[in-house]
Amino acid sequence: MPRIAEHCAPGGWRHAGDPYTPTCAWPDDCFVQWGGNGVVLSASKGTYRTAFFEAFPTDPATFIRGEGATVAEAEAQAFAAFERHRACPGHEFERRGYTNGAGFCKHCGLFASKAFEPTTLCHVCQAPTNHSCGQATDPESGERRTFWYCEAHAHLRRGNGHANALDRWLVEDEKEQPPGTPAQQGVESEGGLTD
Numbered sequence: 001m002p003r004i005a006e007h008c009a010p011g012g013w014r015h016a017g018d019p020y021t022p023t024c025a026w027p028d029d030c031f032v033q034w035g036g037n038g039v040v041l042s043a044s045k046g047t048y049r050t051a052f053f054e055a056f057p058t059d060p061a062t063f064i065r066g067e068g069a070t071v072a073e074a075e076a077q078a079f080a081a082f083e084r085h086r087a088c089p090g091h092e093f094e095r096r097g098y099t100n101g102a103g104f105c106k107h108c109g110l111f112a113s114k115a116f117e118p119t120t121l122c123h124v125c126q127a128p129t130n131h132s133c134g135q136a137t138d139p140e141s142g143e144r145r146t147f148w149y150c151e152a153h154a155h156l157r158r159g160n161g162h163a164n165a166l167d168r169w170l171v172e173d174e175k176e177q178p179p180g181t182p183a184q185q186g187v188e189s190e191g192g193l194t195d
């Protein structure tokens, strides 16, 4: 039996309004939740029913969402995807337009949130990151673009302002030191090299 979200389990609000018990052989450590199964009024599609079932397996670690006219149908769709992932002879990921490092297996469609390094680079240190970002006008090109920041440099983003040349130069300077070397020691060894 998978781990069922509190609101879907007996005693939860979803269960009270629309009880459902998963029927597929999800692993015990797989988290699942579901919803919908309600009437949707749409001007273009008329009236239709929709439901979804979401699973978060750990092996392979992924997120699967199934959709259907009923929760049972949505669960069956999600489980078919899970079985496809597990039967895959070897995942080979492609980005499919995602810049945040997420990828999809070209054989079985498996979604992995960290298949790659992000393609977006920290505005300060140029490390691949998707930690945090802000939109602003680039002072160099005059165009509006997204500025990205890694975890270590997120504090250099100030509201709508972005790290300036001086901030970046100071960080660039820190980067010169071998990792883990205290600042003082770094200066000393640099002095030794110039002798």
Ligand SMILES: [Zn+2]
Residues within 6 Å of the ligand: 085, 088, 089, 090, 091, 092, 105, 106, 107, 108, 109, 110
């Ligand atoms: Zn695969």
Ligand SMILES: [Zn+2]
Residues within 6 Å of the ligand: 122, 123, 124, 125, 126, 127, 149, 150, 151, 152, 153
């Ligand atoms: Zn950085």
